[in-house]
Every structure is written in C-alpha cells, then in structure tokens.
Amino acid sequence: MFSKERKPDPDVIDVTIGPRATFSGDLRCDGSIRIDGVMESGHLETLGNVIISPGAKVMATVNARTVSISGAFNGEIDAQRVELLEGGRAWGKIKVASFLLDEGAYLRGELVMQEETPPEPFALPRGVNPIPVVDKPAELAAAPASATEASGAATPDEG
Numbered sequence: 001m002f003s004k005e006r007k008p009d010p011d012v013i014d015v016t017i018g019p020r021a022t023f024s025g026d027l028r029c030d031g032s033i034r035i036d037g038v039m040e041s042g043h044l045e046t047l048g049n050v051i052i053s054p055g056a057k058v059m060a061t062v063n064a065r066t067v068s069i070s071g072a073f074n075g076e077i078d079a080q081r082v083e084l085l086e087g088g089r090a091w092g093k094i095k096v097a098s099f100l101l102d103e104g105a106y107l108r109g110e111l112v113m114q115e116e117t118p119p120e121p122f123a124l125p126r127g128v129n130p131i132p133v134v135d136k137p138a139e140l141a142a143a144p145a146s147a148t149e150a151s152g153a154a155t156p157d158e159g
Contacts, residue, residue, distance in 0.1 A: 012031040012032060012048070013031060013032045013033070013034050013051075014029045014030065014031030014032060014033065014048075015027065015029055015031075015032075015033045015034070016033075016034045016035075016036065017033075017034070017035045017036060017037045017038075017039060017056075018036055018037050019036040019037050019053075019055065019056075020037060021036075021037040021038070022037060022038045022039075022040060023037070023038070023039045023040070023042070024039070024040045024041050024042055025041075025042045026042050026043045026044075026045075027042065027043070027044050027045070028044075028045045028046065029046050029048070030046065030047050030048065031046065031047075031048045032046065032048035032049040032050070032051065033046055033048070033049070033050045033051070033064075034050075034051040034053065035050070035051065035052050035053060035056045035058055035071070036053045036055065036056050037056060037057075038056070038057045038058075039056075039057070039058045039059065039060050040059055041059055041060060042060050042061075043060060043061045043062075043063075044058075044060055044061070044062045044063070044064065045062075045063045045064070046063070046064045046065070047064075047065060048064065048065055048066075049064060049065055049066040049067070049068065050062055050064040050066070050067045050068070050079075051068050051070075052067070052068065052069045052070060052071045052072075052073055052088070053070055053071055054070045054071055054087055055071055056070075056071035056072070057071060057072045058071070058072070058073045058074070058075070059073075059074045059075055060075045061075050061076045061077075062075065062076070062077045062078070062079065063077075063078045063079070064077075064079045065079065065080050065081070066079060066080060066081040066082070066083065067079045067081070067082045067083070068082075068083040068085060069082070069083065069084050069085060069088035069089075069090055069105075070085045070086075070087055070088045071087075071088065071089075072088075072089045072090075073088070073089070073090045073091070073092070074090075074091045074092055075092045076092055076093045076094075076095075077090075077092070077093070077094045077095065077096065078095045078096075079094075079095075079096050080096070080097050080098065081096060081097065081098040081099070081100070082094055082096045082098075082099050082100070083100040083102075084099075084100065084101050084102060084105040084106075084107055085100075085102045085105060086102040086103060086104040086105055087104060087105070088102070088105045088106070089105070089106040089107075090105075090106070090107050090108070090109065091107075091108050091109050092109045092110075093109055093110045093112070094107075094109065094110070094111050094112065095112045095114055096111070096112070096113065096114065097113070097114050097115065099111065099113065
C-alpha cells in the first residue's frame with residue numbers, strides 16, 4: 001500500500017523561491033521549481049519544469065524538462081523545451097529540442113537546437129532518375145554541329 005519510491009510529478013510545484021528571497025547553491029527535486037525572487041548562483045536540476053516569474057532574477061545552470069522565462073536569466077540551460085516569454089530576458093547558452101520566443105522577449109547568447117532523433121538520410125530508390133530525360137525534338141537532332149555551319153557563314157577555306 002505504501003511504497004518507498006515516489007513517482008515524480010513534474011507538474012506539481014515542489015519548490016518556490018519567494019519574491020523577497022535570495023538563494024545561492026544547488027537544488028534538485030522531482031517536481032517543478034518556481035522562482036519569484038533571486039537565485040544568485042548555483043545549479044537547478046529537476047525532472048519537471050522551472051518557472052522564472054516576472055521580476056525574478058536567476059544566475060545558474062539549469063537542467064529541466066521545460067524552462068519558462070518571464071524574468072531575467074543568465075547562465076546555461078539544458079532542457080527539452082525553453083519558453084522565453086514576453087518581457088523575459090536571457091543571456092547565456094541554451095541547449096534545447098524545442099524553443100519558443102515570444103514577441104517582446106530578449107535573447108543574447110548561444111542557442112543550440114538538439115534533435116530528439118537523428119533525421120533519416122534522404123536517398124532515392126535504386127534505378128530512379130531524379131531528373132526526367134526529355135527526348136530532343138527531331139529538328140534539334142538534325143541541326144548542324146557548329147555555329148558557323150548553322151549561320152551559313154563562309155569558312156576561310158571557301159574563300
């Protein structure tokens with residue numbers, strides 16, 4: 001009935017750093033983290049989401065499923081999805097599979113898009129010619145081989 005292992009619920013906000021709080025250090029949890037105050041340095045790691053509220057300031061390394069930024073962020077993010085929302089500002093390096101940039105948001109730094117699965121190589125089936133061959137019209141096939149023959153101009157030998 002009671003198990004020692006608890007399944008993580010990434011949609012539950014487990015940790016909130018309030019608007020008048022300042023935090024430095026490492027923070028790990030299974031659920032989501034909401035920051036309304038200041039995180040001066042450190043590392044955030046969660047299986048859930050990180051929410052950086054308007055007015056919040058975060059200087060950290062973040063590993064999460066989704067990071068939503070409405071405040072200010074400076075550091076590195078490694079996530080499945082990053083949402084830089086209106087009024088949000090970010091400086092640093094972001095490694096992500098999915099990225100949303102709202103109008104009115106600001107990003108300065110490096111954005112590295114990661115693919116979840118490598119793309120399939122593009123190849124035509126054997127025996128398929130990618131460019132169709134068009135038969136030459138009969139009049140082009142019978143045309144003279146050189147431009148001087150076609151113009152009817154005299155050659156130096158003809159005098």
